[in-house]
Amino acid sequence: MVQDKETLERRIEELKEEYSNTKDNKKTNYHVGLIRMKIAQAKRDLVVASKKIKGDGFFVKKTGDATVALVGFPSAGKSSLINVIANTRSKTAQYAFTTTQIIPGTMVYKDAHIQVFDMPGLIEDAHLGKGGGRMVIAAAKSADLIVFVIDINQIHQFEKLMKELNALEININKKKPYIQISEQITGGIRLEVNKSGLPEEDIKEILTGLGIHNAIVSIWGGASDDELISIISGRAVYLRAIVALNKMDTNPDHDKVAAELSKKYSIDVLPISATNRTNTDKLKERIYEELGIITVYLKPRMGGDQLTPMVLGRGATVGDAAKKFHTQIVDELKCAFISGPSAHFANERVGTSHTLKGGDVLTFIKNK
Numbered sequence: 001m002v003q004d005k006e007t008l009e010r011r012i013e014e015l016k017e018e019y020s021n022t023k024d025n026k027k028t029n030y031h032v033g034l035i036r037m038k039i040a041q042a043k044r045d046l047v048v049a050s051k052k053i054k055g056d057g058f059f060v061k062k063t064g065d066a067t068v069a070l071v072g073f074p075s076a077g078k079s080s081l082i083n084v085i086a087n088t089r090s091k092t093a094q095y096a097f098t099t100t101q102i103i104p105g106t107m108v109y110k111d112a113h114i115q116v117f118d119m120p121g122l123i124e125d126a127h128l129g130k131g132g133g134r135m136v137i138a139a140a141k142s143a144d145l146i147v148f149v150i151d152i153n154q155i156h157q158f159e160k161l162m163k164e165l166n167a168l169e170i171n172i173n174k175k176k177p178y179i180q181i182s183e184q185i186t187g188g189i190r191l192e193v194n195k196s197g198l199p200e201e202d203i204k205e206i207l208t209g210l211g212i213h214n215a216i217v218s219i220w221g222g223a224s225d226d227e228l229i230s231i232i233s234g235r236a237v238y239l240r241a242i243v244a245l246n247k248m249d250t251n252p253d254h255d256k257v258a259a260e261l262s263k264k265y266s267i268d269v270l271p272i273s274a275t276n277r278t279n280t281d282k283l284k285e286r287i288y289e290e291l292g293i294i295t296v297y298l299k300p301r302m303g304g305d306q307l308t309p310m311v312l313g314r315g316a317t318v319g320d321a322a323k324k325f326h327t328q329i330v331d332e333l334k335c336a337f338i339s340g341p342s343a344h345f346a347n348e349r350v351g352t353s354h355t356l357k358g359g360d361v362l363t364f365i366k367n368k
């Protein structure tokens with residue numbers, strides 16, 4: 001019998017519950033293995049079932065240099081915030097569920113065009129498809145950064161948000177353990193490197209459960225069994241996030257509340273007020289920083305002082321900039337003239353491996 005998505009998700013939750021109740025008892029080793037197997041199977045069925053459901057998709061086109069999603073419970077102030085930081089007008093109101101669709105806007109900061117998504121409020125059990133949660137989650141998954149918008153007087157919502165995201169195998173501000181699996185025709189499973197912290201037998205069992213019987217495997221980082229299943233089955237998502245602790249105007253203890261939340265969840269928290277525009281410029285700066293981008297300016301060799309901004313990842317070189325400008329130019333590039341933060345003096349001549357800094361002005365010089 002083909003089970004639907006909701007049934008499967010409920011089954012996985014039940015199995016996980018059963019699993020955590022039996023886990024620490026050595027005598028039940030066989031039983032534990034069996035449950036884990038069932039979880040793996042249910043997760044595989046879920047992948048298949050997910051593909052069959054239409055309408056889950058997320059159809060807002062991505063534009064600009066990076067994408068940021070505003071995620072939070074209803075009435076936290078997501079729409080009020082996007083109206084301040086981006087060039088869009090999203091309806092705001094005192095009642096919950098004002099926003100029913102994903103509203104894109106563009107935030108310009110240091111000449112970078114950052115796409116921001118205002119989204120419908122998430123509710124508990126969004127991962128089970130409640131309240132259009134799936135659309136929100138799909139959009140959030142595709143973003144480069146999540147900004148959690150939390151009402152300062154409702155900080156318990158943050159814990160719930162984390163639970164929702166965990167249920168969807170979304171990891172926040174965590175480093176993805178690097179796993180290498182090279183499938184073989186025979187020879188069983190051979191573990192070459194295991195830095196996961198899990199016993200070898202458990203890993204083999206998980207791999208077998210996921211249909212991998214012959215492979216050379218290396219795991220270069222700590223991972224729980226759930227995480228391993230989630231990564232190998234291709235469902236794990238790793239996202240960076242910060243918190244905008246909104247409505248600070250209504251709570252004189254805003255700095256204390258922010259510090260506590262930040263410490264408890266090891267996440268960057270900035271108190272803001274969307275309606276009073278307090279700290280909203282600072283939030284833009286944090287977003288830009290967290291995205292790990294820099295803006296440099298291209299100046300033509302001849303033809304005036306017209307500067308064209310180009311957004312690159314932090315650590316990018318002159319060669320990277322050339323590649324982004326035009327793939328052809330890379331081979332023809334001789335050097336560049338640089339002025340600004342990464343230059344020792346104006347119009348310094350540098351090679352393609354020179355590392356750029358935000359605010360640099362550069363001119364490409366081609367081989368004749």
Ligand SMILES: Nc1nc2c(ncn2[C@@H]2O[C@H](COP(=O)(O)OP(=O)(O)OP(=O)(O)O)[C@@H](O)[C@H]2O)c(=O)[nH]1
Pocket residue numbers: 072073074075076077078079080081091092093094095096097098099100119120121122246247248249250272273274275276
């Ligand atoms: N005091 C105060 N009120 C705010 C602030 N930001 C938003 N609000 C109010 O909070 C209410 C909800 O704001 P919205 O921006 O509509 O909230 P939302 O998160 O978009 O809500 P949904 O679209 O329903 O998910 C409105 O009445 C806003 O005026 C703030 O910084 N301070």
Ligand SMILES: [Mg+2]
Pocket residue numbers: 078079080090091092098099118119120121
């Ligand atoms: Mg809204």
